[in-house]
Amino acid sequence: MNNEEKGIETKELSLSMGPQHPATHGVLRLILELDGETVVKCTPHVGYLHRGVEKLGENRTYLSALPLTDRLDYISSMANNVGYVNAVEKLFGIEAPSRAKYIRTIMSEMTRISSHIIWLGTHALDIGAMTVFLYSFREREWLLDLFEMTCGARLTASYPRIGGVRNDVSQQFLDSLYEFTEQFPERLKEYETLIDKNRIWLKRTKGIGVISAAEAVNWGLTGATLRGSGVNYDVRKAFPYDVYDKVEFDVPLGTAGDVYDRYRCRMEELRQSNRIIKQCIEQLPTGPILAPDAAKFVLPPKENLFKSMESLIHHFVLMTKGPLTAPTGEVYCATEVPKGELGFYIVSDGSGTPYRMRVRAPSFVHASVLPRLCEGGLLADVIANIGTIDIVLGECDR
């Protein structure tokens, strides 16, 4: 006998979750209509971190728009940089030299590992398994130290350049990274023993937030969030960029499309990323790190400014007007960042600044699917669903 039959008056409770909530991974606000513990309606409110990146991009040169991309998904800045740089290179029709491409691939995959590790730690923390969080930051620290060694920054890297990378990697970096790839599979096993067969973890993740393959595609999901439903779509395989066509890796797929399968996909992706890094270090060719025609896009070395008039003029023009060789046209270039498909659609009118710079952010699309995942489920599962779509609000709001 339910409450209405008993004659007890009931009404739906409206709950505002966030914008400051530890489990929302940023500033996401959800308006939840609750019937007891069941979520009847979920309305996400985003935009708290909106900084107008697209508008800013239209008013900056191709070079100075690069640091803006750091601030999109701020825990995987290097991958965003690589995405932007690839789009601009495609627009200008230049190609980075082989060594630079390998370095970029290494950086992208290091970013993927550090981003997935942070996801694993916080997702487990949200659901109630705190220990993983403490261990996962150990490996993240190692990777961030390596980033610092190469480009001087831990988070906002701005390391790739149009036509290559900023500086070469050192032997010390490669040795340390190789040691990391040797140790990482063991560490990964540690995490898995902590949660893989944990009964609480299984109860909280299996059969929660289920989305079928056709529906996931229809909603425009990408990355591991899509592949957990068993759809084989990975930008690295569909539109290979950098050296993804020269290394061997598998695309892990789930079957059930629930929180647990997406978790398994990301864990397997960590192994594959590790494999890619290892292959890249082994294959890393010697040679230049900037394309021959990259001088039109990259600032001359600082010491030359004091000696050579040409460098000074070149520097001035690049900073004020931007690269002057832009063709008129438009390109869409997608890359697989840890969250999913990050696309840059750049419209050029031939000047040194992009006429329109559109960022197709995976987190924005993933946040839009939250009502579909949460409605009809329990309040506690909202937390699991926010974790499983792996959103970063800096990227969502741009």
Place this chain on the structure above:
Amino acid sequence: MEPLQIAEKIKQAFPDEVTEISSFRDQVSVHLKKEKLHDICLFLRQDPELDFNYLVDICGVDYLGKKTPRFEAVYHLYSIAQKHLIRLRVQVPEDAPTVKSVTGIWQGANWHERECFDMLGISFDGHPDLRRVLLPEDWEGHPLRKDYPLEGFKGEEDWPGFTEVVELSKKLKEFEW
């Protein structure tokens, strides 16, 4: 299918709607009139050879002073099974910036269309919930329009409410023993 073949196929099916087919860096854009956009999208989604099941992105571009009509809504479509990509550029005039919504075909269009409305003021007919998404609901103007200023309409002093806030903060700092 090759992108140019896809473009030709759209032109065969809707000869009056396609105004131009352009290609740059191996990417093909199909320029369309806005009237039959929904039908064209439905055709692209349902035709078994095309099978565009994944809507990558919708965005708007403002060509103020460069082109008439002023706006363009740009759709990127991809087929996961057939592995091909196409770009639709739909002309949207300034005096009636309305396009038919494609949320009925791809659910993922929902927030993209809301963002396009938010940023450029292009509204989508038949959208279930067309509100601003990134900006506050009472925001005036559409920031990605080219005539929207980068640094605000007025100086900091003239910002509505600014002087009141300054006065209030002064008042709150005053402390009487």
